[in-house]
Amino acid sequence: MQLSTEKKRRRKLKKPYAALLILLLIAGTFFAANVNSAKPSPAGVAVEKTGGQQESAIQEQPDTKKPSSADAPIEVEDRDEGAPEETGEREGNQKDGTNEATVDTTGQTPRKTVYLTFDDGPSRWTDEIVEVLHTYDVKATFFMQGVNLQKPQLQDSVRRAAEAGHYIGAHSMTHNYRKLYTDQKFVPEMMATLQLIRQLTGTEPHLVRPPYGSAPGLKDSAIRSQIADEGLKVWDWTIDSHDWELRDNPAQIKRNIVNQLKNDTEVILMHEKQQTLDELPEIIQYLKQQGYSFAVYEDSHHFSVNFMNDPDL
Numbered sequence: 001m002q003l004s005t006e007k008k009r010r011r012k013l014k015k016p017y018a019a020l021l022i023l024l025l026i027a028g029t030f031f032a033a034n035v036n037s038a039k040p041s042p043a044g045v046a047v048e049k050t051g052g053q054q055e056s057a058i059q060e061q062p063d064t065k066k067p068s069s070a071d072a073p074i075e076v077e078d079r080d081e082g083a084p085e086e087t088g089e090r091e092g093n094q095k096d097g098t099n100e101a102t103v104d105t106t107g108q109t110p111r112k113t114v115y116l117t118f119d120d121g122p123s124r125w126t127d128e129i130v131e132v133l134h135t136y137d138v139k140a141t142f143f144m145q146g147v148n149l150q151k152p153q154l155q156d157s158v159r160r161a162a163e164a165g166h167y168i169g170a171h172s173m174t175h176n177y178r179k180l181y182t183d184q185k186f187v188p189e190m191m192a193t194l195q196l197i198r199q200l201t202g203t204e205p206h207l208v209r210p211p212y213g214s215a216p217g218l219k220d221s222a223i224r225s226q227i228a229d230e231g232l233k234v235w236d237w238t239i240d241s242h243d244w245e246l247r248d249n250p251a252q253i254k255r256n257i258v259n260q261l262k263n264d265t266e267v268i269l270m271h272e273k274q275q276t277l278d279e280l281p282e283i284i285q286y287l288k289q290q291g292y293s294f295a296v297y298e299d300s301h302h303f304s305v306n307f308m309n310d311p312d313l
């Protein structure tokens with residue numbers, strides 16, 4: 001009696017065991033199949049699997065899959081605020097007697113970055129320079145003169161440049177050395193120029209480029225504190241392309257840049273000139289080949305670049 005009860009109990013137990021075994025087998029097969037599909041498959045296989053679905057999605061919404069240049073972000077690069085400090089500081093290099101700006105890139109990206117800058121506009125070349133920059137998806141920094149900003153026929157070019165994401169800073173009203181530095185009209189002239197830019201573009205720039213550079217014009221510390229008090233920032237450059245004097249030899253503009261290129265952060269001085277426009281594609285392509293990314297000045301990410309080595313400018 002006891003034995004038969006025991007047999008019955010065993011028989012009862014066998015059934016769930018068998019069911020469990022079958023379940024495990026099914027689960028095991030299913031798991032193995034999933035692992036297989038998760039493995040990297042040779043190119044083409046995955047496309048074949050999902051091709052039908054993708055096609056129908058594309059047919060439903062033909063425009064959404066097309067890449068659009070209009071969607072491209074205005075920012076040239078992502079800045080990494082947490083990046084380790086990089087100093088582009090250079091000791092005085094007097095070999096050619098030119099001015100040397102200290103680049104303090106504290107808080108900037110350690111990547112190789114170049115700032116293209118164009119002085120003396122707006123001009124008849126502004127639109128074409130902006131067009132070349134657009135072709136290469138590059139943003140640049142312009143320093144414009146008040147007398148040119150006041151010319152009605154050039155004002156649309158200024159608006160277009162700003163709308164395209166370029167920075168428009170001030171380069172004084174008169175560009176006259178005596179007025180700016182001897183007569184000390186630097187600050188009022190820059191304020192007036194920035195006001196013109198604000199009116200034309202709706203931007204709020206604070207960056208100015210001193211005509212002929214900050215040295216020796218801004219040697220007087222009184223004028224520099226006047227600049228700081230007005231919240232102005234001053235940028236010179238690290239590379240002088242000498243483009244303005246190379247009308248008959250545009251290729252030399254690029255050579256001048258190539259010969260001076262050495263820092264991870266460079267600010268290149270150029271002007272709105274025909275020869276600069278002609279050579280610009282070559283210059284951009286060379287800098288790209290050297291691993292430089294192109295940045296545009298931003299007031300919120302200012303770093304000092306000036307011959308006076310004044311960190312407050």
Ligand SMILES: [Zn+2]
Pocket residue numbers: 119120171175211212
């Ligand atoms: Zn100039």
